Amino acid sequence: MLTIDNLTNEIDGKPILKGLSLAIKAGEIHAIMGPNGAGKSTLAYTLGGRPGYEVTGGDASFDGVNLFSLDPHERAAAGLFLGFQYPVEIPGVSNLQFLRESLNSQKRARGEAELNGGEFIRLAKEKAALLGLDMDMLKRSVNVGFSGGEKKRAEMVQMGILDPRLAILDETDSGLDIDALKIVGAGINAIMRKPDKAVLLITHYQRLLDYVKPDFVHVLAGGRIVKSGGPELALELEREGYAEVVAA
Amino acid sequence: MTALALPTRRDEAWRYSDLDALASVWPVPDATRITVTAGQSAHGHLLQDAATGAAAVHDYVIDIADGGRFDFHLLNIGGRLGRVTFAVTLGKGSHFELNGAIIGGGDQTLEIVTQVTHARPDATSGQTIRSILGQRATGSYLGSINVARDAQRTDAFQSVKAMLLDRTATANAKPELEIFADDVKCAHGATVGELDRQALFYMASRGMDPATAKTLLLKAFVAGVFDDVSDEAVKDRLEAAAIAKLETLV
Ligand SMILES: Nc1ncnc2c1ncn2[C@@H]1O[C@H](COP(=O)(O)OP(=O)(O)O)[C@@H](O)[C@H]1O
Numbered sequence: 032m033l034t035i036d037n038l039t040n041e042i043d044g045k046p047i048l049k050g051l052s053l054a055i056k057a058g059e060i061h062a063i064m065g066p067n068g069a070g071k072s073t074l075a076y077t078l079g080g081r082p083g084y085e086v087t088g089g090d091a092s093f094d095g096v097n098l099f100s101l102d103p104h105e106r107a108a109a110g111l112f113l114g115f116q117y118p119v120e121i122p123g124v125s126n127l128q129f130l131r132e133s134l135n136s137q138k139r140a141r142g143e144a145e146l147n148g149g150e151f152i153r154l155a156k157e158k159a160a161l162l163g164l165d166m167d168m169l170k171r172s173v174n175v176g177f178s179g180g181e182k183k184r185a186e187m188v189q190m191g192i193l194d195p196r197l198a199i200l201d202e203t204d205s206g207l208d209i210d211a212l213k214i215v216g217a218g219i220n221a222i223m224r225k226p227d228k229a230v231l232l233i234t235h236y237q238r239l240l241d242y243v244k245p246d247f248v249h250v251l252a253g254g255r256i257v258k259s260g261g262p263e264l265a266l267e268l269e270r271e272g273y274a275e276v277v278a279a
Numbered sequence: 280m281t282a283l284a285l286p287t288r289r290d291e292a293w294r295y296s297d298l299d300a301l302a303s304v305w306p307v308p309d310a311t312r313i314t315v316t317a318g319q320s321a322h323g324h325l326l327q328d329a330a331t332g333a334a335a336v337h338d339y340v341i342d343i344a345d346g347g348r349f350d351f352h353l354l355n356i357g358g359r360l361g362r363v364t365f366a367v368t369l370g371k372g373s374h375f376e377l378n379g380a381i382i383g384g385g386d387q388t389l390e391i392v393t394q395v396t397h398a399r400p401d402a403t404s405g406q407t408i409r410s411i412l413g414q415r416a417t418g419s420y421l422g423s424i425n426v427a428r429d430a431q432r433t434d435a436f437q438s439v440k441a442m443l444l445d446r447t448a449t450a451n452a453k454p455e456l457e458i459f460a461d462d463v464k465c466a467h468g469a470t471v472g473e474l475d476r477q478a479l480f481y482m483a484s485r486g487m488d489p490a491t492a493k494t495l496l497l498k499a500f501v502a503g504v505f506d507d508v509s510d511e512a513v514k515d516r517l518e519a520a521a522i523a524k525l526e527t528l529v
């Protein structure tokens with residue numbers, strides 16, 4: 032589904048990713064762990080096409096399409112979803128407006144029929160309920176006045192509504208207390224654990240992986256994947272720290 | 280009597296204007312006079328959507344008697360020069376409220392010029408102006424508030440925000456206060472900004488195409504200007520014209 036080959040990039044002329052390769056197949060859940068500043072968010076933003084994150088070498092193909100030939104909104108229409116480490120606030124634009132325009136933009140791009148108001152509200156209610164987010168929150172401006180945990184839940188409601196095929200979730204677990212973590216974990220499983228979908232979970236901590244069990248775990252350090260393994264690697268990292276594991 | 284001489288740029292109220300365009304319609308028609316009698320409420324609106332290349336100047340002289348109230352809604356979007364001015368005199372305990380939007384592109388010069396005189400005590404006034412300027416357009420708000428010596432307990436505010444869509448667009452905001460009373464509250468704020476890049480990327484990451492995303496942010500920016508238009512048909516017309524104009528700029 033996603034094949035990243037020897038990817039290098041720069042931010043403001045500073046190299047961050049230094050030859051990163053990774054292959055994710057449909058039906059798989061991958062976790063990327065790594066120390067602060069390793070380049071985890073940079074990888075997510077680069078795949079999402081954030082301006083300023085310049086690709087200087089390598090490729091990424093998404094279902095055979097060169098990801099970097101698509102604009103960010105085209106990547107989303109192709110089925111990519113980016114969960115933000117720091118979700119953005121948009122005063123004056125309600126979550127419902129934001130999501131309906133987003134979903135219908137995607138549908139237009141794919142040549143599908145748009146959802147009317149009633150159909151959209153039913154979908155939004157269903158996904159909000161799945162994540163235990165009050166519908167009233169969705170009437171408010173995007174992320175404005177939301178707590179850290181509410182922002183992360185709202186992002187997962189967005190993911191449920193947009194129904195992507197590949198989700199790259201950047202520290203979706205940060206800011207969540209243990210109850211919210213359970214709900215968000217269950218939400219990710221319900222929305223994304225399907226044979227034709229895949230997830231790349233970026234996290235600092237093992238705890239999200241107790242709820243969303245990865246098939247593969249990778250360690251990102253210094254802009255590269257330095258080690259890959261099964262779920263046991265996450266436990267090893269938790270126990271021994273990155274320095275030990277990376278050096279071994 | 281000979282016609283008034285064409286203003287020059289040395290004239291403060293015309294310093295950002297398009298005097299060539301003005302010359303084509305000079306001398307401008309007489310001001311519209313509006314008188315609100317004591318204790319009465321009245322409202323008005325203007326959709327300034329003159330044809331491309333035309334020059335339109337609208338002057339209002341408004342007197343609000345003791346305890347009166349006047350609300351005005353303005354959408355200034357048309358012409359090569361579109362200029363709307365208000366000279367307002369407030370009686371005791373009266374209120375004046377202006378909600379205005381400027382939306383300009385091309386080589387347009389769009390201006391709102393206000394002179395609000397609190398002549399007597401206990402009057403209040405509010406001015407909220409939102410400007411969106413693209414391409415080589417210039418949008419200006421020149422607003423002076425004059426508080427007379429015995430106009431105690433005056434409460435006046437000016438809130439002016441501009442959004443520039445291109446580096447070649449210009450926004451001018453000049454709030455001015457001239458206060459001769461001592462017990463007075465005057466608040467004014469003026470900001471100039473651009474579309475939030477982070478928000479645009481967030482919207483794109485959800486699949487929104489750039490034109491839809493920009494339009495949504497710009498609608499949010501001007502939202503509120505026409506919220507309290509009492510006549511629904513007028514409100515719809517102003518909002519629809521604002522959105523149609525926005526869509527030409529994104
Ligand atoms: N916008 C930016 N401008 C300049 N440097 C950046 C920017 N974003 C990230 N970096 C740098 O890139 C490196 C990787 O950061 P990041 O991808 O956020 O790491 P992680 O998510 O793994 O903690 C860090 O050295 C960071 O300082």
Ligand SMILES: [Mg+2]
Nearest residue numbers: 071072073116
């Ligand atoms: Mg990060």
